[in-house]
Amino acid sequence: MQISIRDLTKQYAGSKYALKGINLEIHNGLFGLLGPNGAGKTTLMSILVTLLKPTSGAVSVNGLDLFKKRKQIRRMVGYLPQNFSVFSKLAVWEFLDYAGKMSGVKKRKVRREKVDRLLDEVGLFDVRDRWASKLSGGMKRRLGIAQSLIGDPKVLIVDEPTVGLDPEERLRFRNLMADLSQTDIIIILSTHIVGDISSTCTDMALLDFGEIKFNGSPERLVSNAKGKVWRVTVSMKELNELKEKYPVISSVPAEGGFEVRIVGDDITGYSALALEPNLEDAYIYFMQSSGMDMNLEASDNGW
Numbered sequence: 001m002q003i004s005i006r007d008l009t010k011q012y013a014g015s016k017y018a019l020k021g022i023n024l025e026i027h028n029g030l031f032g033l034l035g036p037n038g039a040g041k042t043t044l045m046s047i048l049v050t051l052l053k054p055t056s057g058a059v060s061v062n063g064l065d066l067f068k069k070r071k072q073i074r075r076m077v078g079y080l081p082q083n084f085s086v087f088s089k090l091a092v093w094e095f096l097d098y099a100g101k102m103s104g105v106k107k108r109k110v111r112r113e114k115v116d117r118l119l120d121e122v123g124l125f126d127v128r129d130r131w132a133s134k135l136s137g138g139m140k141r142r143l144g145i146a147q148s149l150i151g152d153p154k155v156l157i158v159d160e161p162t163v164g165l166d167p168e169e170r171l172r173f174r175n176l177m178a179d180l181s182q183t184d185i186i187i188i189l190s191t192h193i194v195g196d197i198s199s200t201c202t203d204m205a206l207l208d209f210g211e212i213k214f215n216g217s218p219e220r221l222v223s224n225a226k227g228k229v230w231r232v233t234v235s236m237k238e239l240n241e242l243k244e245k246y247p248v249i250s251s252v253p254a255e256g257g258f259e260v261r262i263v264g265d266d267i268t269g270y271s272a273l274a275l276e277p278n279l280e281d282a283y284i285y286f287m288q289s290s291g292m293d294m295n296l297e298a299s300d301n302g303w
């Protein structure tokens with residue numbers, strides 16, 4: 001599978017650009033689309049699932065023109081939007097069964113077997129008879145993943161998958177995505193949370209104000225931050241001063257003050273220990289050095 005995006009632009013009324021000349025090649029595996037809120041991620045996802053038409057540009061999915069073969073491509077794509085909702089008068093299994101019908105799974109026996117298998121995979125089999133509308137936020141997101149998979153898509157697109165989930169639910173979701181990414185499928189995760197893609201994606205892009213600022217492997221982005229991540233121990237007063245000078249990744253109370261993880265080209269005036277960067281560090285450093293919007297949410301991993 002391959003998705004090719006060429007010079008994709010979306011301009012809204014008032015000359016506001018949501019996307020400006022996007023060029024991407026996306027292959028099998030997990031692709032992370034990372035960027036702050038308002039960067040244009042949801043607009044791009046909406047175009048890829050044929051819910052929105054671009055102003056200009058071209059998109060092909062496995063050689064099929066997205067704008068000429070919409071019905072054919074829709075059958076290949078599973079989608080979990082950021083604002084996923086369920087029908088209030090359907091049980092969990094009934095909702096998923098209905099989603100299966102809409103996805104073209106016509107045979108009842110085959111559909112019921114898929115419903116049970118997917119509910120088991122996302123950890124909802126024990127609540128299959130509960131009203132779908134009565135599920136917790138995390139359970140609804142898992143049900144959303146199940147409905148996006150019931151048609152056996154070749155492309156899975158998930159928009160802001162872990163917003164509002166607790167750490168345990170986030171971990172469950174990431175493990176599920178990691179397992180799925182080992183199959184013959186393209187998974188696109190659109191998120192502003194670094195931890196959603198840090199451990200599983202093989203390719204990624206950074207989007208800001210509708211433009212691609214970086215496209216490559218997470219390892220390549222991390223390599224750009226080598227020698228730019230530091231640990232310093234400071235007092236409370238020094239911590240406040242430090243925050244004025246450098247992006248602070250984390251601060252941990254320690255004897256005599258705080259141990260602080262920061263990014264910067266050169267740390268002066270403090271006794272600093274160089275650290276190996278992770279993807280969160282690299283993202284913060286890239287954003288700082290390129291002048292990107294600093295509105296992102298960190299991972300759950302702290303140090």
